[in-house]
Structure formats: C-alpha cells, structure tokens
Amino acid sequence: MPYIITHGFRMDTGHIDAITRTASSDLIAARAAVQQVISDNDPNYDADMLNAVDALPTDGGTVPLPDGTVIEVQRVSWPYLHVRSGTGVNTHAAILAAYNAAR
Numbered sequence: 001m002p003y004i005i006t007h008g009f010r011m012d013t014g015h016i017d018a019i020t021r022t023a024s025s026d027l028i029a030a031r032a033a034v035q036q037v038i039s040d041n042d043p044n045y046d047a048d049m050l051n052a053v054d055a056l057p058t059d060g061g062t063v064p065l066p067d068g069t070v071i072e073v074q075r076v077s078w079p080y081l082h083v084r085s086g087t088g089v090n091t092h093a094a095i096l097a098a099y100n101a102a103r
Contacts (some may be wrong), residue, residue: 001061002081002096006047006072007037023081023099025092028059030073034063037071085096 002025010019020037024030034053036046042065052063062074078092085098 001026001058001075001090002078003027004074004076004081005030005033005037007041008069008072009079010070016070019069021103023076023096026040027056029073031056031058034071034073038063040067041069042066 002023003025005020005022006016006018007020008016010016022033024033026028031053034056035050038049038053042049045064049063049065056063056064056073059073060075062073063071063084065071078095082090082100085095087094089095089097
C-alpha cells in the first residue's frame with residue numbers, strides 16, 4: 001500500500017497546512033522519507049525522533065517536530081493516489097512519479 005507523507009503545520013481543525021507532500025510505495029519508503037524531512041528541517045534531531053519514525057505503524061501516524069510542525073504519514077490506496085496524480089498512467093511507479101511531480 002502506498003503512503004502520503006505531509007510535512008506542515010497542524011491547524012486547529014486538525015488539518016495539516018502542507019509545506020511538502022510526497023508519496024511513497026510502501027511503509028519502508030515512507031519511513032525513509034520521514035527521516036529525510038527530519039534531517040532536512042532539524043539538524044539537531046535525536047535518536048528519540050528516529051525511534052518514533054521506526055515505530056510508525058502500518059496505518060500511518062504523526063511525528064511532531066521541535067519547530068512546531070508535524071509529519072503525517074497516511075496509508076492510502078493505489079486508486080486514491082492514481083486519481084490524485086491527475087494522469088492516465090497505470091503502473092505504480094508511474095503513479096508515484098506523477099503524484100510527486102505535481103507537488
């Protein structure tokens with residue numbers, strides 16, 4: 001199952017005002033994307049933050065960052081991602097590429 005990784009500010013409504021949003025093919029890739037967002041945005045990240053990433057369950061979750069932003073990992077279906085890619089491509093790799101190129 002693919003995942004959407006959103007980094008941004010959590011609004012009072014619970015919605016995340018996105019700074020960045022990407023998609024990944026599976027949980028391993030999603031965790032790697034989260035680790036990249038952490039290292040890009042917080043040069044002083046610690047092992048606890050990386051442990052939180054490693055502990056993300058298969059249904060996703062959130063990782064709060066010290067700057068007040070959060071990273072949300074949401075499991076989605078391939079059809080959901082395909083519709084949001086805005087293209088007629090039909091392979092998983094092409095769907096991911098199209099979705100991420102549009103962001």
